[in-house]
């Protein structure tokens with residue numbers, strides 16, 4: 336068996352995949368519709384939207400199979416993302432790269448595979464739209480064209496995700512993006528008994544900056560602050576701009592004390608920037624930190640609203 340090579344742009348590719356915030360999210364009809372269509376059009380057992388993560392392939396959509404992920408080193412898709420066109424294996428048993436692959440010798444007993452690389456909005460190959468069958472088959476040029484067309488439709492959905500879930504000014508998740516990611520993370524925390532904490536942040540005196548120095552300077556404050564948030568927290572934390580000058584961070588596998596530590600780190604970094612940039616005003620913020628309690632916080636809305644009131648109390652007390 337041949338394990339797939341690592342593409343030369345692997346770091347940038349993984350960064351784009353992660354920034355799309357689609358890994359480990361719930362199934363969505365707009366992708367499921369396309370895999371169902373692929374399965375029916377080609378008359379195959381399985382069609383997948385498969386994303387190639389660092390060590391696994393994770394399926395955003397899966398028609399005809401109940402799996403959610405498989406190791407990358409035995410994946411066909413890991414090979415498919417190395418090229419630009421469709422990657423077709425008419426009969427895996429006749430191909431020395433795959434004949435003893437556990438996906439071929441065991442379930443789902445892949446004999447035929449065709450995968451078309453899926454590019455993200457930034458142009459990196461994030462995974463494939465692929466079809467699988469337990470019988471060998473030929474794949475004509477016309478079939479290739481049809482698979483490529485379907486893959487373009489999946490790519491369009493990825494662009495829509497980015498457009499709908501990312502805040503244009505700061506590049507952070509927007510409210511919708513946060514809700515999608517937080518819902519999933521909190522469900523996981525509840526199930527696995529993992530601690531989580533939410534921080535509700537509101538910048539101080541942004542109106543004054545806008546009024547005295549102009550809206551563009553206000554925008555710069557928002558962007559600078561967002562960059563500090565991204566640096567202060569881990570890639571696995573959900574950082575978002577809720578709207579206006581309000582931000583949210585959901586820290587998973589973090590107690591309240593550890594979250595306070597991360598906030599102190601943010602404060603120190605911001606202090607250093609304020610001193611270095613000497614703009615004539617300082618960027619400052621107020622926050623409320625809530626430890627997630629599944630017994631009390633039945634919805635994300637309840638968690639956010641508690642963070643909001645705590646933030647407001649702190650802001651009032653500081654003045």
Ligand SMILES: Nc1nc2c(ncn2[C@@H]2O[C@H](COP(=O)(O)OP(=O)(O)OP(=O)(O)O)[C@@H](O)[C@H]2O)c(=O)[nH]1
Pocket residue numbers: 504537538539540541542543545549550551552553554557578579580
């Ligand atoms: N430049 C800029 N300003 C914005 C943006 N979105 C919201 N704002 C401004 O941010 C301010 C937010 O309102 P407040 O939180 O009440 O203003 P504040 O001066 O920060 O007040 P405190 O939180 O009490 O310190 C308003 O003046 C909005 O116009 C944006 O995208 N760019």
